[in-house]
């Protein structure tokens with residue numbers, strides 16, 4: 001059990017309806033491209049993202065099973081669609097629906113890409129509860145907020 005102060009992790013950044021958060025990675029998950037919206041929403045400068053593992057924006061509320069599913073799906077050449085809570089540089093968070101798939105050149109898999117759009121409040125609530133349950137069931141870290 002890790003304890004967080006009330007002020008940590010609680011500030012949400014809303015993803016605008018009319019913008020796409022786009023990134024690409026190499027085949028090992030290192031970021032090769034991040035669009036301006038990705039930088040704005042995650043709070044990082046482009047230079048801080050390029051070459052880093054995409055887990056740089058991993059939020060501790062995400063169960064590892066979600067990413068195991070993502071990687072096995074895309075490695076099988078299929079498209080993964082999932083709901084992801086991401087961590088900002090300032091430790092705030094943002095929720096997205098992500099569509100992750102391969103980038104092919106002349107039929108050969110060269111990179112992966114992800115396009116992300118906003119989700120509704122009801123969906124965020126549903127997935128927060130689901131992911132809390134999944135982490136608890138797998139003995140992954142759970143969250144306790146301390147009110148000071």
Ligand SMILES: Cc1cc2nc3c(=O)[nH]c(=O)nc-3n(C[C@H](O)[C@H](O)[C@H](O)COP(=O)(O)O)c2cc1C
Pocket residue numbers: 023024025029053054055056057058059062064067070084086100101112113114
């Ligand atoms: C194209 C692409 C986009 C990804 N986007 C995210 C993302 O937005 N947030 C995230 O936590 N992981 C994302 N991942 C998964 C990460 O590579 C990583 O598996 C995940 O953060 C878990 O990392 P960890 O097992 O090192 O903790 C993405 C992977 C790929 C291939």
